[in-house]
Amino acid sequence: MPMKIDIGDIVELKKKHPCGGKQFEVIRTGMDFRIKCLTCGSQMRIDRPKLEKSIVKYEKNTQ
Numbered sequence: 001m002p003m004k005i006d007i008g009d010i011v012e013l014k015k016k017h018p019c020g021g022k023q024f025e026v027i028r029t030g031m032d033f034r035i036k037c038l039t040c041g042s043q044m045r046i047d048r049p050k051l052e053k054s055i056v057k058y059e060k061n062t063q
């Protein structure tokens, strides 16, 4: 079942960002995702299957 990931959700990934952060905010969804590291603020692009596979924790944006 595909995960329902929306803009503004916070995901925690298996693979840490080079800065040491592991929480990312979803900036854009679609064929590929754009996520922003909450620790250093840099953005990166990631394929949906890769993202879904590496998610360890997932927080819905409650706003």
Ligand SMILES: [Zn+2]
Binding pocket: 017, 018, 019, 020, 021, 037, 038, 039, 040, 041, 042
């Ligand atoms: Zn970072």
